[in-house]
Amino acid sequence: MTPNSPLKLVWKGKDKPSNPEDDFDDLNPVITYRHMLSNNLGVRDPLRVIALCDSDAFYAACEMNRLRVDKDVPLVVLQWDMLIAVNYPARKYGISRMDKKKDALKRCPHLKVVHVATYKEGEKEPGYWDDVDTNTHKVSLDYYRRESMKIAAMFKEEVPGCEIEKASIDEAFFDFTKPVREIMLHRYPHLSKTPPGAPLGADTPLPPPPNISWNGLGNLIPVNPPPPASEDEPPDGQPNITTTSLPPEDEEVELASNKSRGDDTPTTWHDVALSIAAELMGKARLAVKTKLGYTTSAGIARNKFLAKLTASYKKPDSQSILRNTAIPNYLRPKEFQKLRFLGGKLGSALAKEFDVSTVGDLLTISLESDGMQSKFGENSVWVYEILRGIDRSEVKDKGSALTKSMLASKNLPKPITKASEGKHWIRVLAAELALRLKDAREMSPNLWPKTIVLHARKGYDAGRSKQAPFPFTREVTVDTIASAGDKLWKELVGNSMTLNVSSVQLAFTGIDVAEAGQKSIEGFLKPVSSSSVKETREPRDIFDIDQVAQPGSATNAVGDGSPQNLGNDKSQVVSLSYVCARCGKTFELPTVHHTGAGDYQDIHDQLTRAKLEHDDFHFARDLANEGSHRPLSSISSKPTPKSSKKRKASPATRGIEKFFRK
DNA sequence: CGACCATAT
DNA sequence: GGATATGGTCG
Numbered sequence: 001m002t003p004n005s006p007l008k009l010v011w012k013g014k015d016k017p018s019n020p021e022d023d024f025d026d027l028n029p030v031i032t033y034r035h036m037l038s039n040n041l042g043v044r045d046p047l048r049v050i051a052l053c054d055s056d057a058f059y060a061a062c063e064m065n066r067l068r069v070d071k072d073v074p075l076v077v078l079q080w081d082m083l084i085a086v087n088y089p090a091r092k093y094g095i096s097r098m099d100k101k102k103d104a105l106k107r108c109p110h111l112k113v114v115h116v117a118t119y120k121e122g123e124k125e126p127g128y129w130d131d132v133d134t135n136t137h138k139v140s141l142d143y144y145r146r147e148s149m150k151i152a153a154m155f156k157e158e159v160p161g162c163e164i165e166k167a168s169i170d171e172a173f174f175d176f177t178k179p180v181r182e183i184m185l186h187r188y189p190h191l192s193k194t195p196p197g198a199p200l201g202a203d204t205p206l207p208p209p210p211n212i213s214w215n216g217l218g219n220l221i222p223v224n225p226p227p228p229a230s231e232d233e234p235p236d237g238q239p240n241i242t243t244t245s246l247p248p249e250d251e252e253v254e255l256a257s258n259k260s261r262g263d264d265t266p267t268t269w270h271d272v273a274l275s276i277a278a279e280l281m282g283k284a285r286l287a288v289k290t291k292l293g294y295t296t297s298a299g300i301a302r303n304k305f306l307a308k309l310t311a312s313y314k315k316p317d318s319q320s321i322l323r324n325t326a327i328p329n330y331l332r333p334k335e336f337q338k339l340r341f342l343g344g345k346l347g348s349a350l351a352k353e354f355d356v357s358t359v360g361d362l363l364t365i366s367l368e369s370d371g372m373q374s375k376f377g378e379n380s381v382w383v384y385e386i387l388r389g390i391d392r393s394e395v396k397d398k399g400s401a402l403t404k405s406m407l408a409s410k411n412l413p414k415p416i417t418k419a420s421e422g423k424h425w426i427r428v429l430a431a432e433l434a435l436r437l438k439d440a441r442e443m444s445p446n447l448w449p450k451t452i453v454l455h456a457r458k459g460y461d462a463g464r465s466k467q468a469p470f471p472f473t474r475e476v477t478v479d480t481i482a483s484a485g486d487k488l489w490k491e492l493v494g495n496s497m498t499l500n501v502s503s504v505q506l507a508f509t510g511i512d513v514a515e516a517g518q519k520s521i522e523g524f525l526k527p528v529s530s531s532s533v534k535e536t537r538e539p540r541d542i543f544d545i546d547q548v549a550q551p552g553s554a555t556n557a558v559g560d561g562s563p564q565n566l567g568n569d570k571s572q573v574v575s576l577s578y579v580c581a582r583c584g585k586t587f588e589l590p591t592v593h594h595t596g597a598g599d600y601q602d603i604h605d606q607l608t609r610a611k612l613e614h615d616d617f618h619f620a621r622d623l624a625n626e627g628s629h630r631p632l633s634s635i636s637s638k639p640t641p642k643s644s645k646k647r648k649a650s651p652a653t654r655g656i657e658k659f660f661r662k
Numbered sequence: 663c664g665a666c667c668a669t670a671t
Numbered sequence: 672g673g674a675t676a677t678g679g680t681c682g
Contacts, residue, residue: 054671079673098672116674139674168671168676344669407675451663467664505674 023363023388027324031269033194034202036185039178043303043392047181047270049277050395051174052307053285053298055151056316058170059085062147063114065293075112076104080134084116088316117143119428125435138410138428142436144169149402151288158284165395166402173304174284175395176277183276184269209269217278218300218319220263221310223326265325274300278321285319301327305391308340327389332360339386346379359387400444401512408432409505415459416501422489423482426454429506430481437476437508450510452481454488457503466492470508481506 029046036047055061059077064087069075074090076083083097083104093108105111117126118137126140148169155164155172161182163175185192191206198204214220277300285296295317299310306322309330313320322330336359337347353371356362362383365372372380385391408429416422441447452470457463466488473480485506493499 058671082672084673141674145675170671341669346668403676405676409674411673453664462666465665469663503673507675 024328026388026390027327028268030205032200032203032205033191033198036181036191036206036269037194037202039181043394045177047177047184047273048302049176049180049270049273049300050302050304050307051176051277051281051298051300051319052167052171052304052311053155053174053281053296053319054171054311055148056295056297057085057087058148058294059116059144060087060090061294062144065147066143067112067114069112073112074108074110075114076101078113078115079139080132116141119432122427122431124431126432134411134413138408138425138432140432141169142439147292147294150292151294152402154288154292155284158287159280162280163395163397166398173307173395174277174281176280176300177273179280180273180276184272206269209267209272211267212272212275214263214275214278214321217275217282218298218321219314221313221320221322221326221330223263223265223323223329225329263323263326265323268324270302271323274302274321274323278319281319289317302389303391304393304395305340305386306389309334324389331387331389332358332363334359336362336387341386342383346376346383349375350383362387401447402443403440404511405507405509406433406436406440406449406511407505407507408436409455409503409507411503412501417497417499419495419499422493422499422501422504423486425504426485426489426506427478427482429504430485431478433481433506433508434476434478437511440511444513446514447511448514449476449508450512451508452484452488453505453507453509454485454492455503455505455507456489456492456501458493459500459502463503463505464492467509 031046035041035045038045041048060075063069063077063085064071064073064075072089074093074095075087076090076095077085078101081101083095083099083101086095086097086099086104090104090108090111093111095104095107095111099107101113105113115128115130115132117128117140118132119126119140120129120132120137126142129137148166152164152166152172155174159174159176159179161179163178165173165175167173188210194202194204281298281300285298288294288296297311297315297317298319299307299313299322300319301307301310301322302324306327310320310322313322335357336342337351337357339347339359341347342350350362351357353375354362354365354369356365367373367380367384376383410425410429412425416425437447437449449470451467453465453467455463455465468484468488470484471480493501
């Protein structure tokens with residue numbers, strides 16, 4: 001029976017609280033030595049501290065850095081005729097996204113206007129040109145992706161031992177719980193051991209926390225927000241008034257008024273944890289600002305949901321802290337449709353069903369109110385909790401495969417009608433994917449896309465998609481990708497001459513590091529050189545294991561699937577290497593001549609032996625390291641309001657494995 | 663696994 | 672709204 005048992009909350013709706021504060025009655029849990037000294041309470045940890053940090057006007061900031069523009073220069077980033085980013089100096093002129101370039105310039109004639117990088121026609125690389133035309137170019141966000149990765153890398157450096165989840169190109173969540181606990185134990189050594197005379201042993205509450213100074217740590221969200229600034233409230237509380245208090249202009253003012261806002265409510269140990277997290281977050285943000293030139297805004301609170309909400313309290317270049325005690329008053333006036341995951345259909349369904357708009361409104365609706373269970377089913381508990389500031393979703397390190405999919409897409413203002421145009425755009429998109437995959441492989445070689453997907457929208461219809469396994473080829477070339485794309489195109493739009501395609505998207509999905517035993521051996525066999533291999537439009541990987549093991553099998557769905565490529569090359573000079581996906585060690589084999597599958601088999605066997613030996617080394621080393629990082633799958637959390645059904649473990653990995661395990 | 667949907671920046 | 676990303680549903 002943990003103090004924060006979720007069941008308590010689930011059933012709580014049964015007896016309607018008479019005191020509205022009861023809705024938030026888990027916000028001040030008793031914290032014991034057991035809590036303090038446990039390291040695996042996960043999302044139930046009463047000392048959990050999470051932050052969300054996002055870059056201010058990120059694309060604009062990237063361009064300012066790239067062009068070495070002074071930080072006070074108003075600048076916008078353009079995508080065709082649309083503003084996709086407006087820096088803060090430009091916002092002072094009342095410029096916002098949704099404005100057109102024209103209007104923006106009207107408001108601020110000396111505005112710096114930068115168009116996002118584009119590929120043009122068949123260019124291999126994106127670039128910045130001034131003659132951008134949506135009919136011939138496609139946008140590339142690559143520069144921003146790279147900058148984003150730099151920032152993420154610096155964050156990891158700056159807060160070691162902290163789980164970090166990149167949530168989007170310009171946002172990351174931090175789980176500071178672990179490093180904060182260590183610091184707390186170090187700073188307050190009397191917490192590190194249950195005192196001998198403690199009445200309840202480890203379940204004894206901690207002694208009173210020290211008074212802490214929030215000075216310099218960020219903006220404290222007030223426990224008692226000041227009343228809305230304007231006296232003349234529009235009838236009905238309409239959307240264009242800001243219900244939340246306006247943040248003060250500077251932190252001095254904020255701090256001076258803390259007392260009057262009730263921020264002198266008793267300090268808790270969770271507050272101590274928050275304050276330490278704020279130190280760490282501030283340090284990491286400072287590093288990013290001084291070393292990379294990006295300002296950020298962060299929110300620090302007890303979970304992801306609140307951290308995200310808190311980050312928006314004051315921007316830019318600022319961080320804010322939401323104490324548990326400040327949660328109810330911060331949450332209640334918010335329009336729930338602005339909350340994470342309630343911005344879409346679920347949110348509007350709730351608004352319609354109960355005819356309300358704020359969190360406070362929804363708090364009066366119990367779990368078993370008419371319509372709650374029937375209309376929202378599984379979501380109702382999730383909603384119930386989120387409204388009360390409870391969110392058990394975890395911050396998960398997305399590990400090595402930092403990106404699971406790559407999408408290149410192009411909207412066609414003037415829909416295309418000819419097959420040749422389709423081919424053209426597929427080629428452009430393929431070129432981009434090829435480059436991006438190549439770049440990604442510089443960081444982690446052995447990245448493999450499992451599938452390729454083509455999306456197309458015809459006229460006004462909803463888009464349709466087709467996918468197929470992406471073939472094995474060591475060299476993923478534009479041609480490889482384009483022909484796979486062409487094939488999907490045929491299945492999707494056919495040869496009909498009436499086609500009217502207004503958007504095309506080509507994607508890799510299931511990108512992952514090929515791990516031993518997970519993918520087939522092809523992934524580890526890398527042709528170093530080859531001669532008399534004709535460069536066909538669809539170069540087949542000459543080491544495709546299927547060809548070796550089962551000559552003629554056509555499981556490889558590459559390109560046009562023309563059979564003449566299957567084992568038709570009579571003589572080749574090749575040499576092979578095997579690169580371990582885990583440590584990068586390379587095994588080279590001498591150059592061989594071969595005339596048939598038998599030779600392949602020889603090479604294959606030798607490499608297989610080397611690989612097995614090497615795998616054993618990793619296996620042993622893994623055993624030695626066991627125990628330090630086991631995935632905790634026991635904690636169930638619901639990252640999205642969607643179903644909580646668990647996916648079954650993927651079926652046994654098939655393929656080449658049978659060649660190795662005997 | 664394949665197609666599609668929901669959500670977000 | 673365009674360009675991307677992720678995760679869930681359902682057959």
